[in-house]
Amino acid sequence: MTDYVSPFDPRARGDDPLAPRPDGLAGRRVALLDISKNRGAEFLDHIEQRLRADGASTARFAKPLFSRAAAGDLIERVAIHGDLAVEGLAD
Amino acid sequence: MPAVRAPEFRLPSVGAGEVSLASLTSDGPALVVFVAEECPTSRLALRRLAAVAGELVADGVALACVFEDPLAVAARTARTAGLEATLLSEPPPYATSQAYDLVSVPTAVLVARDGSEVGRVVGWDVAAWDGLLALAAADVGAAPRRLPDDEPRQKPGCGAKSTYDEATMRLDAAASAGSEEIEDLFELGWTDGLPVVPPTRDRVTAMLGGRDGQATLGPVPPGMGEATLERVAACAVLAGCRPAYFPVVLAACEAALDDGFNLNGQAVTTSPPGQLIVVNGPVRETIGLNSGMGALGPGWRANLTIGRALRLLVELTGGGMPGGLDRATLGHAGKVGACIAEAEETSPWEPLSVERGFAPGSSTVTLIAADSPLSISDHRSTTPEQLASCLGWAAASQWSTNWWPLAATSLFVVCPEHARLFADAGWSKLEVRTAIYEAVQRPARELRGFGEVPPETMGADPDAAIHKWSRPADVLLIVAGGEAGRFSAVYGPSLGMGAEVVSREVVT
Helix, strand or coil: CCCECCCCCCCCCCCCCCCCCCCCCCCCEEEEEECCCCCHHHHHHHHHHHHHHCCCEEEEEECCCCCCCCCHHHHHHHHHHCCEEEEECCC | CCCEECCCCEEEECCCCEEEHHHHCCCCCEEEEEECCCCHHHHHHHHHHHHHHHHHHHHCCEEEEEECCCHHHHHHHHHHHCCCCEEEECCCCCHHHHHCCCCEECEEEEECCCCEEEEEEECEEHHHHHHHHHHHHHHHCCCCCCCCCCCCCEECCEECHHHCCHHHHHHHHHHHCCHHHHHHHHHHCCCCCCCCCCCEHHHHHHHHCCCCCCCEEEEECCCCEEEEHHHHHHHHHHHCCCHHHHHHHHHHHHHHCCHHHCHHHHHHCCCCCEEEEEEECCHHHHHCCCCCCCCCCCCCHHHHHHHHHHHHHHHHHCCCCECCCECCCCCCHHHCCEEEECCCCCCCCCCHHHHCCCCCCCCEEEEEEECCEEEEECCCCCCHHHHHHHHHHHHHHCCCCCCCCCCCCEEEEECHHHHHHHHHCCCCHHHHHHHHHHHCEEEHHHHCCCCCCCHHHHCCCCCCEEECCCCHHHEEEEECCCCCCCEEEEECCCCCCCCCCEEEECCC
16 A cells, blocks of 8 residues: 555544443532533533432532633542533533 | 464454454354455455345354455445455555465455364355355354355456565556545545545655654644644645645644634534634745635635645544534535635735734734635725725624624625725725724614623613624734725634634744
């Protein structure tokens, strides 16, 4: 085969596999991430109520601008404070 | 007779990473078929196998085709034959074929689950191939599958590539390179949907022009593939750039990767923005960028390919392919690539580059996150106030009809006749920009009756004047286009990205 130079980086992010699903919510700590999209907080309010009714505890986090990737320290705080995370993605 | 152990191999596959013989025989026998694309008997065998491939796999018999061809050729050949199987590719000098003492293709080898070779057929012979399938069926306790009993029932194969010396193969590869390359690059996914120029090592080296190919511009969102200069050059070759364009491509890529531009947001959003490149300075002339008649395209190689090179970097190196990580609901044609140049010689004003702080005579690129352009006809305004109002109000529906203020940049491309009307009245470029900004305002109460209105406008004093743009600086302006015709245009904004306008000097 002709020697082509690839434009791809084999180390680039591809499709990340899904994390293992939890077997229940009771006693779990759920991090709720508001990405600052229109009505995202409203959506998470409802989710938060449902999660608490199912026995989970919750903690709220927010990104300053939805279109920018979450900063490393925010991801770290979500990981520290949550067994699970729910992100309010879009309006 | 003692069992012959089939040589182990581990080869790249189409869509499943590397595949070993051990993995193929882990649950049952494997029928390993050696083929080459240019061999008619190989293609015949693949077409016939296609009729029973699904049944074999369902019975528990692994079916793997080892191509003495690149993966892209393997994928295309199998698809053409209608065959679904594990497709493997072995590169020169064809070590696996040599290990199997291959003389010709096709050769079918049946390997039992203990790794022993239990049967082999060389060439095409329906009865002998059926015999192999019967052995495989017996191993898994299934009914034998039979190949279509069609003519031709027998055909000799073709010489395996592993039997040729390297010099002969090289000559052959050079002679056969051609239109299939374009199709192969589609198979590999090295494209934005249009045919590409194959990025051969020679072409990429010429594009680099002596630069260090391993130097890097940084990670490209959204997938964060590293933009080595070699990959940027590969994208420029794929796009159809000449090496002379590469300094502009590099400057544009650098600007696009500036954190303030927020390419990450633009690359994944459901909204439509592409990355518009505006070029200023002498480099326009040097490389043949069009800023005159038909300045927004098509027809000019430099304009079309430079914009495309940046987009290919985002799509391929960055992984921002529409429908993949790029989630744009509609996108727009400018996302194939958009590179325009300012007609500085026609313009009565200082160029955009000078407005942005560069010395006169500098060659620069300016990146703007941009929606598709809207054409604006005005053949009857006689005063600068009328014309500024017409241009501004044409843009009043940008993004969304009642979304005032925009909080993002709009770029007006003013045609020479319109520019002359302003200049004859003594207006500076800044005065035109300011006049456009000031012309488009409405009281908040007129906007508040609609659904899609910014929260700050909903909460504003009903009599407060709300401008279409948050600030005059969000109205940018360049001059471009043919001498005749009163058609200007405005490139739309990209909201929600916080995308700054970013400029870079072109280093030649």
